[in-house]
Amino acid sequence: xxxxxxxxxxxxxxxxxxxxxxxxxxxxxxxxxxxxxxxxxxxxxxxxxxxxxxxxxxxxxxxxxxxxxxxxxxxxxxxxxxxxxxxxxxxxxxxxxxxxxxxxxxxxxxxxxxxxxxxxxxxxxxxxxxxxxxxxxxxxxxxxxxxxxxxxxxxxxxxxxxxxxxxxxxxxxxxxxxxxxxxxxxxxxxxxxxxxxxxxxxxxxxxxxxxxxxxxxxxxxxxxxxxxxxxxxxxxxxxxxxxxxxxxxxxxxx
Numbered sequence: 193x194x195x196x197x198x199x200x201x202x203x204x205x206x207x208x209x210x211x212x213x214x215x216x217x218x219x220x221x222x223x224x225x226x227x228x229x230x231x232x233x234x235x236x237x238x239x240x241x242x243x244x245x246x247x248x249x250x251x252x253x254x255x256x257x258x259x260x261x262x263x264x265x266x267x268x269x270x271x272x273x274x275x276x277x278x279x280x281x282x283x284x285x286x287x288x289x290x291x292x293x294x295x296x297x298x299x300x301x302x303x304x305x306x307x308x309x310x311x312x313x314x315x316x317x318x319x320x321x322x323x324x325x326x327x328x329x330x331x332x333x334x335x336x337x338x339x340x341x342x343x344x345x346x347x348x349x350x351x352x353x354x355x356x357x358x359x360x361x362x363x364x365x366x367x368x369x370x371x372x373x374x375x376x377x378x379x380x381x382x383x384x385x386x387x388x389x390x391x392x393x394x395x396x397x398x399x400x401x402x403x404x405x406x407x408x409x410x411x412x413x414x415x416x417x418x419x420x421x422x423x424x425x426x427x428x429x430x431x432x433x434x435x436x437x438x439x440x441x442x443x444x445x446x
Contacts, residue, residue: 197368198416199416199417199418199419200416202369202370202373202419203390203416203419203428203430205365205368205369206369206373206377206389206390206428206430207390207392207430207432208365209362209365209366209369209377209390210377210388210389210390210391212358212361212362212365213362213381213387214387214388215358216355216358216359216362217386217387219351219354219355219358222347222351223344223347223348223351226340226343226344226347227344229340230337230340230341230344233333233336233337233340234337236333237330237333237334237337240326240329240330240333241330243326244323244326244327244330247319247322247323247326248323250315250319251316251319251320251323254312254315254316254319255316257308257309257312258309258312258313258316261305261306261308261309261312262305262309264301264305265302265305265306265309268298268299268301268302268305269298269302271294271298272295272298272299275291275294275295275298276295278291279291279292279295373419376389376428377389377390377428380426380427380428383426384400384425384427388400388427389427389428390427390428390430391422391427391428391429391430392429392430392431392432393405393410393413393429393430393431396410398422398424398425398427398429399427399429400422400425400427401422401424401425401427403422403423403424403425405422405429406423409423409429413429413430413431414431
């Protein structure tokens with residue numbers, strides 16, 4: 193039958209787990225914002241690549257349209273030449289009027305095609321300029337990403353073994369702690385950026401929020417009769433020396 197752990201033993205285990213997890217947190221701090229920066233740069237480059245491909249597609253489409261307008265102009269010019277020849281051989285006013293209308297129509301077609309081509313050429317130039325800007329920006333971001341990855345890989349290489357060892361220790365430390373306390377510990381850790389869920393008393397104050405601890409609460413902490421939390425921040429409070437001594441005494445009696 194498993195022996196129920198004392199409060200001191202539970203606090204000692206929680207405090208040791210906190211120390212291990214804090215070291216893991218320090219490694220994350222050492223890496224800083226690099227993982228996020230790398231991820232953001234990768235997303236930005238993907239977005240730029242998409243923009244570049246879209247711009248290329250639009251330019252190609254405009255180039256095809258410009259070619260179609262050129263073909264339309266040549267066709268109209270060919271028809272005009274034919275109608276001019278036919279005018280020399282008209283036999284009546286009806287044929288003359290019909291050919292004249294066709295000539296005017298083809299001239300209008302040429303004007304319309306030239307106007308459309310001019311607009312398309314402007315669009316091509318604008319898109320090419322935007323494309324050049326996007327490619328240049330993408331190249332800059334790519335170089336920045338490569339540099340950030342080198343920095344991150346270097347830090348990971350230096351801290352990877354230590355982090356893996358600490359994570360194994362963290363898993364092992366958690367195995368002996370009851371689920372209710374672990375849930376509370378994890379919840380508190382997530383509530384604070386520094387990840388501190390278990391803190392020691394420092395100058396009669398909470399080591400997390402630095403608010404003064406009432407004398408009665410301080411006495412409860414020293415005697416290790418109950419697991420006490422800071423009334424201001426909710427962190428679990430321990431007295432490192434007292435927890436260590438009481439835990440050793442409990443182990444000796446067992």
